[in-house]
Amino acid sequence: MGRPPCCDKVGIKKGPWTPEEDIVLVSYIQEHGPGNWRSVPINTSLMRCSKSCRLRWTNYLRHGIRRGNFTPHEDGIIVHLQSLLGNRWAAIASYLPQRTDNDIKNYWNTHLKKKLQKQQAIGAIFAPPPPSEPSIIPVAVPTAAAGYADCHHDDMTLSKDSYARPASSTPAPADEVTQFIGQCSPPFAATNSDTFSSPDASSMDNISKLLNGFMKSSPTQDDAATNIKPSLVIDINPYDHKSGGALPPISDDVPPPQQQQALTGHGGYHNPKLQQLSSIEKWLFDEAAEQMEISDGCCSVPSMLL
DNA sequence: AAGTCCTGCAACCGCACCTGT
């Protein structure tokens, strides 16, 4: 007997999610927690396959997600990590806890890749660029704070070299990642208050927006929207709000096994290099949680630089 | 103003891997 498809092709809804569906999914996860995706469409009225539910949650509804408006610092991190790790978006996303792998992947494909191509073209004509010339790749914080300057300069050289490396080729050795991390020591990880205060708005905004849309689309709700919203939104993610620890990277607030997968990335479960990377990442997050203070949301700037 | 092209993003698909039996 063959393995049944992940979801019946018949009767499964595809395409954009409606606010109503989002609410059903959020409500279910709020009650049962993320995971066990197979049971989600079974136990809800959602006519979606489990994968679709998981994707919707992890990429859009999940707590603590920040959307759009990538900062120059995030740009730099993504560019550099992409050069080091290749297209391991999940691994890269683990350094940016408030970004999803899909978001980063899209951003890379639509923005950063073009920037880099442009830069390469310019570099071919004007190489080497004068040090004072503003970089097309905005790696460092706008203030050009000294704390990131060290990271910045090597970013450029290393990245340039690395861009020639096919994305699918062998990722950079873990020690190269370590070096990068050591140079920059950026606040990759969100701190507690970072994640649990203002960025909450990201998730809350997501839900609020969809609720607003839902209310707008529901003629019977009208002015009741503002009254209903809080009760529905109130504790979208009961698992994180009161927790004291740093938000695990990219996890769905799930137990360690999935975190581990998120850290090691796709296909890296038994890859020694990536296992090493995983420990580096753990260290990174621990250290960052201790040292870094909050700033504007995701990639916070150390207080000393403010 | 209308039509076409381009861009960005959400979502889907297929494969790889893990886990439990």
Place this chain on the structure above:
DNA sequence: GACAGGTGCGGTTGCAGGACT
């Protein structure tokens, strides 16, 4: 150890909205 089910990841696609002619 083999197998089946469940989950995660990366690549790709399709659509909506903006830009351009």
